[in-house]
Amino acid sequence: MSTFSAAVTAAALSSLTVFTPAVVPPAIASAAVRPANIKGIYDDISYASCDELLMYGINYPHLYFLTINGTRFDTICFDKGVHFIPLLGMNNGSLNASTERSLERSTNEARFYRLNKQSAWRPKSTDTIPWITATFSSECLLSAVSVKGFVGTKSYWCPLLDIGYDDILSTKKPSPYISLGQFLGNNDSSTVVTHYFNPPLVAKSLHIGVKNSEHDPDDFGLRFEIYGESYGSFVHSDRYIGCYGVVENYVLDNHMVNADNCREDCSGNPFYGIAQDELNVETCYCLNQLGKYGLLHDDLCQICIECNYSVGSFPQHSIAVYRTYDKECTTDIPMVGNTTTTIIPGYNHVDVYGFGTVITFECEVGHEFSDGETSKNMYCYNNNTWNPQLDSCQLKMCEEPVALTNGMVEGSRFYFNVTIKYVCKPGYVFSTGAEFYLAVCQSDKTWSSTPTAVCKRLKCSSPPVVVNAENVPDVNYFEDVITYTCKEYTRFPDNTTESNSQCTADGSWTSIETCSFYTCPPPPIMKGAFRTFDNDEKVVYICYGNHFFSDGSTNKSVTCNEEFQWLIDDTCTIPVELFSPKHSFCQSRNGVRRIANNMITLTVRSRMDCALKCAFNDLCLSYNLKKEDSKFCEILLSPLEDIMNKLENILTELNLHQLYPNFEKERNTGFHKKEDYTCDCKIIY
Structure with a gap:
């Protein structure tokens, strides 16, 4: 003493x-x-x-x-029970600050329990944002903080504080601080100010920032203590804090029925207390703090037999104090669509979903979160809520399918398990002959296949044949265009001489009209006759000697009709009765002999004339020349070019140029060579 x-x-x-x-x-x-x-x-x-x-x-x-x-x-x-242990004490935890005024004013001097020390932490006067942080070796349940100034050469204190804690659930390193807001500090050097956290915080460090105010920064000084307990030893089911002396700053609740009712009524306060008077009438107190009168012996608060909980006693100036807060999240697990869940209790608190409990949401096959992840965690945070909030897993979406040249994709929703169809555009077909290819969007957001075949142009049917049009080029693929040109004297119905037909996507050709005559063309050549013209629309065919029309006439007039066509229904031929069959032989220039039956003898003027007699007789099979004296048969041999051209083809085919080498000369002179020849022609009749 x-x-x-x-x-x-x-x-x-x-x-x-x-x-x-x-x-x-x-x-x-x-x-x-x-x-x-x-x-x-x-x-x-x-x-x-x-x-x-x-x-x-x-x-x-x-x-x-x-x-x-x-x-x-x-x-x-200075002992508030097992739930309010001084966590800093003499030398627990570590302190770190923005600046230190001196060794005597270092961060370590900020501890309440540095006995016999009239000192504190003081930041340098040049420190514009002073702060001090207390860090512990493991997660603690921080329930309250007390701050105080000190007296040195003068009084020092901090009037306004910004308090925060580290977010130990954050994946960022170092963990960011979560601000609890601004708190009143001291307004003198000796008063102790205590702030209770409702609910308490699970953290490994507490950050105290000194805010600028009207107080001179050179007069900043701080000592503090943090109260709480190891979160690992926190018992969620035990709400009893202890038996305390008379408290202050309470709200009296006269509607108490039982302890649960008292807790509900005091839910806005961190604590509630219960005490009985001499008549065992219970009173409920809603408490903002534990008071300044210390912790009493437990025997001053007795167990209520009827209600099975501790109560204080008015005669003993005691109150049984309980906590209103919980450190657990609701058991109603948030719904996250299209997921499966796995729950890992926080800090081995298996009986509740306490702080740090992790729910892992795994997206079902073919689903993902909006950021592409397939697994996310949700945590029970200090405010007893599940965070972060998660949207449902959505169906995965494959990338836009590879574009096919001259092809396309049927389907516009490219989600997981959706099947799309690759097809060629109209007018194109796959080079493999396949009608289409299918692909499925897989869980890795890739397509099961991509066609390697190419789309090539469809081959159309044979182009249409257009009457009186020129031959067309050999084109018959999709989008090919054929230009038809009408022959001379013909045109299309639109009065043009050219028209197009195009190969369409179904393999057919667009329709096209025929070429029709719009004027009479030159009349056709008739065997055994030559032509004379009255005008462009009328021609007279005159048969050669010994040639007659079927009615016995030697000339016939033909007129071009309204459709600009020459309708010829007869030809000039040699009547059978003019033939004089006899047995003889025919000798050619090369000495080859062969029997020539059914021969007739005609008188001709030249070798060429003999050839003409055979050329213009449908019944002539071959001919042979032999020079003899005989009667002349007068043959009109006008130099008609259309007859001469055909004759040249016959001579070439029969190799008569060697037989008659002067053909070209006689052709150019009009075949007026005066020589007499006998032409024995073998005739079939």
Whole structure:
């Protein structure tokens, strides 16, 4: 007691007594110097509290006697129970700051429990954004933070703070800080300000930023303590905090029915308390803090037999305190469409979906999230909500199918398991002869196949034959165009001489008209006759000697009809009765002999005339020349070019140029050579 009495005044001893046989560390006596600006704190015994001991540098967890409203009782100060352990203490965790004023004002001086130290952390005056961070070796459930200034050469404190914690569930490294917002700090050097987190936070570090205000930054000074427990030892099913002394800042709830009803009514507060009066009538208290009167012995709060929970006692100035908050998420798992789920409890809290519980959502086959991922995690966060919120898995979509030259794809939705059809465009067919190819969108977002065959032009049927048109080129593939040109004296119905037909996609040709005569063409050549013209629309055919029409006439007039056609229904021939059959032989120039029956003898003027007699007689099979004296048969041999051309073909075919080498000469002179020949022609009749 002597060491302690050196630290406090006699007035203080009248209201504060250390419970024996407690041993107060000698460091308390040397450090417990009463601040000059604190006058008579304990002169008024109604203000006696554990927090006020801090003004004297006393912060040792111990059992003390306090006098409250004239009543003395024992309480444990600086120990708020297993749920509110000082996490920093003397040297737990690590501290880091933006700047330090000096070694005596370093981050380590910010701890509440640095005994006998009238010091604190002070940032440099040039530090425009000062901050200090406490970091722990494992995840802790942070329930409250207390801050205080200090007195040195003058008073130092921090009036406004920005408090945040690390997001340990973030995949980013280092973990970003989540701000809890701005909190009031101190407005003097001695008052302790405590903020309770509702609900408490699971974190490994707490970040405190000192905000600029009207307070001189050169006067910033901070000591603080963080209260909580290891999250791994937190028991979700146990709401009981402890038996506490008379509390302040409460809201009285007169509608209490039972403990559950009290918790529901106080859900906006971190704690609720229950106490009974002498008549065992229970009262519910909604609490914002645990109070400044310390933790009492548990026997001052008794178990209510009827209700099976602890209650405080008004006569004992005790209240049984419980937590309203939970550290767990709802058991209603969020629905994420087209997925399967796997749940991993957080920190081995298998009985509930506590903080850190992970739900893994795996997309079903053929599905994915909007960013292309097929697996995502959802976590139970500090605010007891499942995050991040996830959209349903959507069907995977394959890329646009490969474009086929002269081909196309039937189908516009390229989702998983959808089948598309590759076809050629109209007028084209696959080189393999296949009608189409199929491809399926697979789970890896690729198509099961891509056609290697090419689309080639369709082959059309034979082009149409157009009457009175010139021959057409050999083209018959899709889109080929044939130009038909009408023959001379003909034209199409639209008065043109050219018209087109095109090969269409179904392999047919577009229709085309025929060429019709629009004027009379030259009349045709008739065997055994020559032509004389009255005009362009009338011609007279005159038979050669010994040739007659079927009616016995030797000439016939033919007129071009309205359709510009010459209708000839007769020809000039030698009557059978003119033939004089006899037996003889025919000798050719090359000496070959053969029997020639049914011979007639005609008188001709030249060898060429003999050839003409055979050429213009349908019954002539061959001929032979032999020079003899005989009668002349007068033959009109006008140099008609159409007869001469045909004669030249006959001579060439029969090799008569060798037989009659002067043919060209006689042709050019009109065949007026005066020589007499006998032509023996073999005639079949």
